[in-house]
Amino acid sequence: MSTWQICVSADLCIVLSEFGSTFMHVILIVPRSDIPEQIRADEFDAVLPREHIGTGYLASALRMNGIDASILDAEAYDLPVASVLEKLRFVKDDAIIGITCNQSQYRYTKLMLNGIRDIGFEGIICIGGELPTLAPNFVADTLRDLDYIFCGEGETEFPLFASLIHKGNNEFRAVKGLWYKNGDGTLVNTGMPVAIRDLDKVPVPYHYVMKNEKDTGVPIKTVPAIHGSRGCKWGSCTFCSTAESHRRIIGGEGWRCRSSKNIIDEIAQVKEEFGSRYFVFTDEEIFDGTSLGYDRMQDLCILLKDRKIGINFMIGCRASEVNQELFSKLRSVGLSRVLIGLESSSQRCLDAIKKGTSVDDNKAAVEIVRKLDIELIPGFIPFYPNSTLEDVKKEFHFLVEYVGYNKVHKYTKKLRPDYGTPLFKMLQKQGRLIGEFPFYSYCFKDQRVQNLYEYLQRLILMEGEKDPGNLYRIVCDW
Numbered sequence: 001m002s003t004w005q006i007c008v009s010a011d012l013c014i015v016l017s018e019f020g021s022t023f024m025h026v027i028l029i030v031p032r033s034d035i036p037e038q039i040r041a042d043e044f045d046a047v048l049p050r051e052h053i054g055t056g057y058l059a060s061a062l063r064m065n066g067i068d069a070s071i072l073d074a075e076a077y078d079l080p081v082a083s084v085l086e087k088l089r090f091v092k093d094d095a096i097i098g099i100t101c102n103q104s105q106y107r108y109t110k111l112m113l114n115g116i117r118d119i120g121f122e123g124i125i126c127i128g129g130e131l132p133t134l135a136p137n138f139v140a141d142t143l144r145d146l147d148y149i150f151c152g153e154g155e156t157e158f159p160l161f162a163s164l165i166h167k168g169n170n171e172f173r174a175v176k177g178l179w180y181k182n183g184d185g186t187l188v189n190t191g192m193p194v195a196i197r198d199l200d201k202v203p204v205p206y207h208y209v210m211k212n213e214k215d216t217g218v219p220i221k222t223v224p225a226i227h228g229s230r231g232c233k234w235g236s237c238t239f240c241s242t243a244e245s246h247r248r249i250i251g252g253e254g255w256r257c258r259s260s261k262n263i264i265d266e267i268a269q270v271k272e273e274f275g276s277r278y279f280v281f282t283d284e285e286i287f288d289g290t291s292l293g294y295d296r297m298q299d300l301c302i303l304l305k306d307r308k309i310g311i312n313f314m315i316g317c318r319a320s321e322v323n324q325e326l327f328s329k330l331r332s333v334g335l336s337r338v339l340i341g342l343e344s345s346s347q348r349c350l351d352a353i354k355k356g357t358s359v360d361d362n363k364a365a366v367e368i369v370r371k372l373d374i375e376l377i378p379g380f381i382p383f384y385p386n387s388t389l390e391d392v393k394k395e396f397h398f399l400v401e402y403v404g405y406n407k408v409h410k411y412t413k414k415l416r417p418d419y420g421t422p423l424f425k426m427l428q429k430q431g432r433l434i435g436e437f438p439f440y441s442y443c444f445k446d447q448r449v450q451n452l453y454e455y456l457q458r459l460i461l462m463e464g465e466k467d468p469g470n471l472y473r474i475v476c477d478w
């Protein structure tokens, strides 16, 4: 296995390995997401991973199966479509292009697809990820020049597909999760793949941005993402696209986790190879509300201590899962930041979005992390479709005065109706959805909130307002 290479060269030209003529090549593309610069800059002031870990997982799985893979990440390297197309000019037609796509990457993906055939690439183009998993028909109808659409997890099915292509075998029935057009143009669907039960058996993801930084000799700035579980046991929040796509992957609610040992092995390996001292857990929800998730984190504390792995790390969880005893153990082994899905300071709102937590849970969680001196990143949405002006003022009051968090991007944070979610369906039913896929929106019920929101957006996005204190005063005085 040691001869397999996955590489991204210094200038990000794709370097296909020297085995080019013998083996199948897959070029994995991470499209850039479509988020206004101002919001992006502010939202990412917390140190967050730049690697697309799902693509890192696919690269490792392909590699384990003897398939050569390269990653072209337009998000991490901020590449416009033209640069990606320029790099793809050199890809041979016997390669497979595999694009990952969530809703925020849709417009970029569409633009890119419009150009790939124009630059002369005649090989196979596939797409997978959250959006195809949620809406394969929509993807098939609206994105041109795609040959295959993948739903669900790709680690088992994509390598199988690539090997069949390599062998010249076009019988894809055994490849699950696949949608494609057959000879007469009808759409064939091979059914969802079985969700991977034992996540410890999945090869650890390829940390390609860090590898690239190391290889090119630049100081490694990238923060490694550790994905310790998949899915969310609650899965009920009406706005959550991850919960919707995961429901399709696993066929209902469910949460699967890697063992603490498996996670710690990856952390130790990454730390040794790249010298990383700060890690971000990107699990949808790190706990599952039962002793399984709780004990796993206790074990993690023990292993971190026993193996003397000196790191700091960040996790994310629901407010109801923040527990003094466990969090103080986590703090003692390096937990320095926690993202808590507080969402709102109003019980009416929490109930409306089916969060399943209470305002008291939120307050208790804030108190615990404050006491333990852990930095809190609040998952918090001040603008809801049915918020009154009084509600919005209360939300900001709670966020700024109680939580002590005041960042510019929060002033344009409104509950986002992602395609396919219960929130999306509800607003659609009420005839309130406006805009185009994937950026649907709605007007607030309370015209005063609408006016305030539009004013703040103009100020931040067009006039470049950077002072959150000023924005807070505007909200209070509105």
Ligand code: B12
Pocket: 031, 032, 033, 034, 035, 040, 043, 048, 049, 050, 051, 052, 053, 054, 055, 057, 058, 075, 098, 099, 100, 101, 102, 103, 104, 105, 126, 127, 128, 129, 130, 133, 150, 152, 153, 154, 155, 158, 225, 227, 240, 241, 242, 282, 283, 284, 285, 418
């Ligand atoms: C880590 C993370 C990040 C990281 C890293 C980027 C990344 N996408 O990995 C950072 C911090 C950079 C980030 C940024 C953003 N993120 Co983010 N992020 C996540 C998070 C927490 C985990 C994603 C993950 O690692 N999943 C685990 C892996 C294993 O799954 P996966 O990527 O889906 O890949 C698997 C399958 O889908 C499939 N697959 C995927 N691609 C392909 C391709 C092919 C060809 C095949 C065959 C299969 C296949 O196989 C993979 C392995 O099983 C998710 C929430 C969540 N927990 O899912 C949000 C999430 C993906 N992010 C989201 C958003 C909105 C953003 C931002 C736009 C935020 C912002 N305001 O700027 C940016 C956009 C960046 C981008 N281009 O994705 C949303 C997407 C919403 C949507 N419906 O579009 C999510 C779902 C969170 C949410 N519910 O709001 N994010």
Ligand code: SF4
Pocket: 231, 232, 233, 234, 235, 236, 237, 240, 242, 243, 284, 285, 318, 341
């Ligand atoms: S708890 Fe988090 S991951 Fe679970 S459904 Fe709600 S928002 Fe989604």
